[in-house]
Amino acid sequence: MTKLVTEAELNNDAKILEDGGAIRSPWKMAWRKLKRHRLAMIGMWILIILHLFSIFADFFTPYGEVNTDRRRINHPPTKVHIVSPEGKLVRPFIYRYDRVDAMRNRYEPDKSTMYPIRLFVRGDKYKILGFETNVRLLGVDSPARLYLFGGDRYGRDIFSRIAYGGRRSLFIGLIGLVVSMSIGMIYGGIAGFFGGWIDNIMMRVAEVIMSIPSIYLLLALGAVLPASLPSDKRFMLITFILAFISWAGLARVIRGMVLSLAKTEFVAGAEAIGCSQPRIILRHILPNTLSYVIVNATLAIPGFILGEAGLSLLSLGIQHPLASWGNMLSEAMNLSGLSNYPWLLVPGFFIFVTVLSYSFFGDGIRDALDPRAQT
Amino acid sequence: MKKQFFIWTLLAVLLLSVSVASAVELLDPRLLDVANDLGDSVGRYGGTLTIYGGASGPKTFNPHRAAETSSTDVLGHVFEGLVELHRHTGEVLPKLAREYEISEDGTEVIFKLRRGVKWHDGVEFTADDVIFTFDVAYDVNVASNSRSGLLIDGQPMKYEKIDKYTVKFTLPRPHAPVMYSIGTDIIPVHLLGDSYKEGRYPDRWGLDTELSSIIGTGAWKISSYRVDQELVLVKNDDYYEFDNDGNRLPYMNKVVFRYYPNQETATLAYFNGEFDYYGIPAIHYPQFVDREPVSRWEIVPAGANPGTEFIVLNQNPDVVPEPQLSWFSDTKFRQAVAHAVDKETILDMAMNGMGYIQHSPINMRNEFFLKPDIKIYEYDLQLAHEKLEAAGYVLGRDGVRRDSNGNAIEFELVTNPGVPVRQIVGELFQEDMAELGITVHFRTIDFNVLVERLTSTFEWEGIIIGLTGTFDPNGASNTWLSSGNLHMWNPLQEKPHTEWEAEIDRVWVEAQRAMVREERQQWYYQFQDIVAEQAPLFYTVTSKMNVAVREHLRNASPDLVGGSVATAWNFIWIDR
Numbered sequence: 031m032t033k034l035v036t037e038a039e040l041n042n043d044a045k046i047l048e049d050g051g052a053i054r055s056p057w058k059m060a061w062r063k064l065k066r067h068r069l070a071m072i073g074m075w076i077l078i079i080l081h082l083f084s085i086f087a088d089f090f091t092p093y094g095e096v097n098t099d100r101r102r103i104n105h106p107p108t109k110v111h112i113v114s115p116e117g118k119l120v121r122p123f124i125y126r127y128d129r130v131d132a133m134r135n136r137y138e139p140d141k142s143t144m145y146p147i148r149l150f151v152r153g154d155k156y157k158i159l160g161f162e163t164n165v166r167l168l169g170v171d172s173p174a175r176l177y178l179f180g181g182d183r184y185g186r187d188i189f190s191r192i193a194y195g196g197r198r199s200l201f202i203g204l205i206g207l208v209v210s211m212s213i214g215m216i217y218g219g220i221a222g223f224f225g226g227w228i229d230n231i232m233m234r235v236a237e238v239i240m241s242i243p244s245i246y247l248l249l250a251l252g253a254v255l256p257a258s259l260p261s262d263k264r265f266m267l268i269t270f271i272l273a274f275i276s277w278a279g280l281a282r283v284i285r286g287m288v289l290s291l292a293k294t295e296f297v298a299g300a301e302a303i304g305c306s307q308p309r310i311i312l313r314h315i316l317p318n319t320l321s322y323v324i325v326n327a328t329l330a331i332p333g334f335i336l337g338e339a340g341l342s343l344l345s346l347g348i349q350h351p352l353a354s355w356g357n358m359l360s361e362a363m364n365l366s367g368l369s370n371y372p373w374l375l376v377p378g379f380f381i382f383v384t385v386l387s388y389s390f391f392g393d394g395i396r397d398a399l400d401p402r403a404q405t
Numbered sequence: 406m407k408k409q410f411f412i413w414t415l416l417a418v419l420l421l422s423v424s425v426a427s428a429v430e431l432l433d434p435r436l437l438d439v440a441n442d443l444g445d446s447v448g449r450y451g452g453t454l455t456i457y458g459g460a461s462g463p464k465t466f467n468p469h470r471a472a473e474t475s476s477t478d479v480l481g482h483v484f485e486g487l488v489e490l491h492r493h494t495g496e497v498l499p500k501l502a503r504e505y506e507i508s509e510d511g512t513e514v515i516f517k518l519r520r521g522v523k524w525h526d527g528v529e530f531t532a533d534d535v536i537f538t539f540d541v542a543y544d545v546n547v548a549s550n551s552r553s554g555l556l557i558d559g560q561p562m563k564y565e566k567i568d569k570y571t572v573k574f575t576l577p578r579p580h581a582p583v584m585y586s587i588g589t590d591i592i593p594v595h596l597l598g599d600s601y602k603e604g605r606y607p608d609r610w611g612l613d614t615e616l617s618s619i620i621g622t623g624a625w626k627i628s629s630y631r632v633d634q635e636l637v638l639v640k641n642d643d644y645y646e647f648d649n650d651g652n653r654l655p656y657m658n659k660v661v662f663r664y665y666p667n668q669e670t671a672t673l674a675y676f677n678g679e680f681d682y683y684g685i686p687a688i689h690y691p692q693f694v695d696r697e698p699v700s701r702w703e704i705v706p707a708g709a710n711p712g713t714e715f716i717v718l719n720q721n722p723d724v725v726p727e728p729q730l731s732w733f734s735d736t737k738f739r740q741a742v743a744h745a746v747d748k749e750t751i752l753d754m755a756m757n758g759m760g761y762i763q764h765s766p767i768n769m770r771n772e773f774f775l776k777p778d779i780k781i782y783e784y785d786l787q788l789a790h791e792k793l794e795a796a797g798y799v800l801g802r803d804g805v806r807r808d809s810n811g812n813a814i815e816f817e818l819v820t821n822p823g824v825p826v827r828q829i830v831g832e833l834f835q836e837d838m839a840e841l842g843i844t845v846h847f848r849t850i851d852f853n854v855l856v857e858r859l860t861s862t863f864e865w866e867g868i869i870i871g872l873t874g875t876f877d878p879n880g881a882s883n884t885w886l887s888s889g890n891l892h893m894w895n896p897l898q899e900k901p902h903t904e905w906e907a908e909i910d911r912v913w914v915e916a917q918r919a920m921v922r923e924e925r926q927q928w929y930y931q932f933q934d935i936v937a938e939q940a941p942l943f944y945t946v947t948s949k950m951n952v953a954v955r956e957h958l959r960n961a962s963p964d965l966v967g968g969s970v971a972t973a974w975n976f977i978w979i980d981r
Contacts, residue, residue: 098836100750132758134691183754184832253854258817258846344822349848350832 063398070394073387080384084196086158091190092168092176094154096351099175099185102127104135104371107180114144122147126174134370145174180373182361184351188376195353195377198262200384202269203334207327209273214280215323219311221281222288233285236278244275252346261349265338268347272337280326287319321399328392332385339381355381429529431521431645433503439648439960439976447648448656448959448978455680457671458662461633466619467610468590469541469549477550479636479662482974483621486588487516487535487572492964492973495771495876496922497584501530501591501622511579511920514587518570522645524593525620532566537594539564540601547607554586579918581925582879593620624655624975636662646975656978681955687948690759707950707963709761709769711874714826715942716746716818716834716867720894722902724863728812732798733866733894734903739940741792743782745837746830750784752946754833755826763944765933766881768874770965773922774929780937786840793841806842815844818867821852827869830945834869859893868893876966878929879917885932886910894941905939957981 064070083090099105108124123146125139151169155162170176178189221232248268255264291297292315300310335355341347342356343363350357355377361367362374439447463476468484471477489500499505502516522530542549543561555562562583563575576583596618600609610619616627624646625638638660646654663679665671668686675683676696684707685693693704718733719725725733732738748762764781767774794800797809806814818834820827831847838845845867858865872884872891883889887898887906901907909932916928936942952963959978 096836100747100753100833103754132753133694135757183829249851253850256817258815261848350828351836 060395060398064394067394067397069390070398073390073394076383076387077391080196080380080387081200083193084200087190087193087197088156088158088166090167091187091193092151092153092166092170092178093187093190094156095186095191095194095353097154097186097190098351099181102129102175102181102185104183105175105177105181105185106137106371107373108175108177109139110147110178111144115141120144120146124170124174124176143174145170147176179376180371182358182374188358188373191353191358192355192377192380195348195355195358196380198265198348198352199335199338199355199381202265202338203331205266206269206273206276206334206337207331209270210277210280210330211323211327213274214277215284215316215319217277218281218284219288219316219319222285223292223307223311223315225289225292229285229289233282236281239275240278242275244272247271247275248341248346261352265348265354268341269334269338272334276330280323283322283326284316284319287322288315291315291318324399325392325396328388328395332388335381335384335388429521429523429527431523433519433521433645435500435519435646437646437648437654437976446959447650447652448976449980450652450656450658450978452657452979452981453659453661454657454682454958454974454977454979455661455663456682457675457680457684458636458664460664460666462630462636462662462664463612465611466614466616466627467607468592468621469538469547469551470607470610472550479627479638480590480621482625482638482660483619483623483627484590484592485621485623486590487518488584488588490585490588490876490966492966494773495966497588500588507920511581511918512576514574514576514584515567516572516574518572519645520570522622523643524595524622525626525641525643526596527643528593528595530591530593530622531569532572534591534594535572536564536566537598537601538589538591541592541597541606542589544606546604549589551586551589555583555589557583579920581920581922582877582917585877585879591622596620625660628659633664635664638662644975648976655975657974660974675953681958682961683953685951685953687756687759690951691757693951693953702953702955705952705954705961705963707952708965710948710950711768711770711876712871712947713763713766713874713942714830714869714871714945714947715763716830716869716945717893717942718742718816718867719863719865720902720941721863722895725866728808728810729816729866732808732814732816735796736905736939737792737796738798739943740782741789741796741798742838743940743943744785744789744792745834745841746782746943746945747784747833747837748946750833751826751830755829756946756948760946760948763947764937765944766885766936766942767878767929767933768876769947770874771876771878774878774926776930776933779933782940782943786837790841800842804842805844813844814842816846816866818845818847818869819850819855819858819865820847820869821855822849823852824871826946827871830869860890860896863896878932879913882913885913885936905935909935 088094105127108127110122110124112119112122114120114123123144125141126143126145127137128140130136130138148169148171149167150165152164153166153169155164157163168176175181175187177187179192180188182188182191217232217236221229221236248271251268251271255267259267288311297310297314300314305314338347338354339356339359342354343360348354348357358377359375359381362371362378367374458478459475461475463471463479464473465471465476466480466483468477468480471480485501487500487502488497488505490496491498501519501522503519505514505516507514516535518530518532518535524530539555539562541547542551542555545552557577557580560577562577565573565575567573574587597606597609600606612630612632616630619627624641624644626641628637628639630636640655640658642653644654648654661680663674665674668689671683672686672689672692674680678701681702685704697704718739720730720734722730722734752758752760752762761769763769765775765779767776769775790800793806798806798814800806808814818831820831822828828849835845835847855868855870859868859870870893872881875881884891884893886892887895887901887910890896892898895902895906898906901910912928912932912935916925916932919925919928950963954961957980959980960973960976962973964973
């Protein structure tokens with residue numbers, strides 16, 4: 031099978047070359063290969079959907095992030111019905127749940143009234159692109175409350191909070207990545223290009239940074255940072271700090287690659303025509319390391335996501351009442367909570383899916399960018 | 406079969422008492438009104454009680470070296486004091502003393518000892534043992550756990566032997582709470598006197614000691630111990646307590662402590678029938694309720710958890726900056742904010758409703774001192790708003806509340822992670838304060854950092870924390886006296902900073918001086934009124950405690966004064 035496809039490709043390429051000499055750029059070829067990698071494409075689409083869901087969380091969710099209901103603690107997921115008690119097919123509706131057993135937080139639906147799920151309802155206010163609005167995609171009439179994935183111990187809707195939490199859990203990875211990648215590449219590039227004692231000093235510094243135990247650093251920071259720092263800024267700061275200590279590993283690999291690239295003919299050529307050193311590093315050498323960097327990136331993002339989950343679990347990350355997948359999951363930490371309210375694990379499922387999607391996507395990218403896999 | 410056993414036991418008891426006790430005759434037996442006093446019943450002999458001892462066993466068998474409950478839970482049955490506390494009311498009852506007498510002016514206490522009480526090795530217990538015990542307890546080098554409780558204003562009591570069966574204590578000033586400490590475990594001078602003189606007392610009776618040489622006067626003797634697994638106590642056949650019908654106590658032959666590493670394991674072991682008596686962890690309570698109808702045990706309520714959980718705002722003028730300091734030290738501000746603590750919801754969320762709302766600093770089990778009609782702060786945001794407005798903290802058009810100088814009200818509130826109830830208190834409080842236009846920055850910090858801030862740097866604005874409760878109110882001296890190290894909002898003051906703190910100091914010392922219980926009650930009522938009025942702490946909730954008792958146990962009602970374990974084993978009996 032593989033062979034047949036490869037042949038077809040070759041023929042195809044040959045034809046195009048004959049046609050007009052239009053050589054496809056490596057990026058386009060990689061994209062074509064990536065499109066053929068089914069798992070990678072599934073991963074990519076899942077990630078796109080999750081990110082959009084989080085960005086437009088205000089619209090897609092029935093309730094605001096901190097909308098609590100103190101009388102509905104650990105509410106189970108509401109069942110969505112489409113068949114009315116008379117047996118007719120109707121638009122989706124739910125029942126209102128009443129707490130029948132306070133000690134065990136047991137709820138029973140009250141089947142006397144049906145509450146249809148409405149579209150484009152007015153709910154909690156939010157701002158989008160500078161406009162203030164309160165139109166939300168889904169909602170039900172009060173006193174019923176829609177808990178698609180159940181509620182937490184403050185009576186907040188887990189479905190809504192997953193969307194809002196994604197804003198932090200998903201994007202924290204991207205931010206951390208941009209910071210650590212840019213530092214790592216430039217630092218590694220300079221060290222590798224100049225070599226000698228500059229390289230020696232720079233690499234020792236990187237090793238010192240690598241040897242800082244991150245958990246202790248974060249524990250110390252957690253105690254030192256002023257509490258008046260808003261939770262999301264605080265987490266941003268911690269992410270930056272995490273990124274600042276995690277670039278060193280990447281810098282080492284880049285430096286190794288640059289060391290060998292610096293001896294190639296095209297670098298000698300660039301020097302010969304009088305290119306400046308920064309230009310050589312930025313325009314000629316670093317782009318050649320990109321395939322490695324991109325693969326590394328897709329694998330590093332799950333690391334940041336899991337890192338956030340871990341930190342929030344230790345209550346160093348995003349703090350209540352703001353949501354992140356990690357701190358939502360920390361509610362499911364004890365056995366009795368877990369056995370009585372299993373829906374508290376839903377954020378864990380989202381972390382799992384996201385990390386898996388990034389792995390598949392990263393896999394696909396690696397295959398697509400690997401120059402040795404081209405023939 | 407049963408009858409035969411009974412006769413044999415009786416014979417054995419008689420034989421033993423004849424053979425050993427010929428020299429020492431018990432002249433002052435202690436008669437316990439088992440049938441009436443405790444609402445219990447006269448029992449039958451025999452059987453074994455197995456209980457849960459916690460995660461680990463004793464660390465020492467030396468009663469004046471024991472500091473942790475794992476050791477004292479066991480040693481409290483092997484050694485005894487001159488007095489003991491009534492396990493339901495906390496009254497001071499004579500134990501090794503036959504009776505005690507407090508002089509008119511409250512500075513002299515004379516103990517008449519029980520004559521003919523024997524140590525487990527047959528030697529008679531006398532005033533020499535008492536004198537020796539207090540020598541040891543007051544010795545700085547021994548560092549006995551009882552020492553601080555026996556000091557009055559930092560001074561020891563004087564104690565002297567009047568005759569073989571009489572000891573007199575002289576107090577520097579009247580001090581009622583000392584009666585709660587004076588029942589410290591009496592140790593035998595004939596076994597430990599020499600090593601104490603040689604300065605080796607602290608090393609005696611460690612875990613490596615031959616168990617048969619651990620000699621007390623108690624109803625129980627240590628018979629075997631497998632470290633952190635199982636400890637067995639056997640009954641003292643020579644004990645000096647008798648029930649209504651003249652039967653010598655205790656009824657049971659053995660008590661076994663079992664140790665399990667955590668509560669999950671212990672609960673499963675209890676369901677398996679591995680032990681008989683168990684303080685149910687709150688989170689497992691529903692499981693116990695669900696199983697009760699088909700189980701062979703019953704759930705007995707054991708009252709409120711003795712501890713407290715509260716929010717406290719720092720009023721320490723040395724470290725708290727303005728304008729926070731003037732808000733926090735403004736009584737009107739605190740009173741208003743106290744209305745914003747949603748105790749009902751906290752109870753619901755943190756304890757599934759299985760608890761009590763607290764209004765007073767007094768241990769909720771100690772009903773005698775707990776003032777019933779104390780001023781309470783109901784959860785009412787509207788009222789909080791009105792009170793804040795009246796006190797000059799005005800809500801602006803922008804939804805921000807400001808003080809009279811125009812400062813936006815905003816402060817930091819911290820607690821330690823891992824205690825769900827504190828997390829919930831903080832989050833609800835933050836939300837409610839936001840409703841009132843006040844920004845609270847709530848977050849969790851590491852427990853050690855928290856304690857350091859609370860006790861040494863004093864740099865904090867608001868904290869959510871709890872205190873363990875002692876049965877006698879005076880145990881909280883370090884919290885309520887303005888000189889106390891746990892007087893959290895402004896500790897270690899040289900002289901009271903505010904009028905109401907001075908008033909608390911005065912009332913507190915008056916309560917110590919009142920040797921009559923009813924008088925003390927009045928002083929503590931006054932104290933509670935001041936605290937409720939000033940609201941230095943915003944009390945929240947405390948959990949309900951329950952024990953599971955195997956159905957064949959009789960007279961096993963939970964102990965309200967002591968800690969986790971049922972302590973009145975001497976008249977528990979097994980009905981099979």
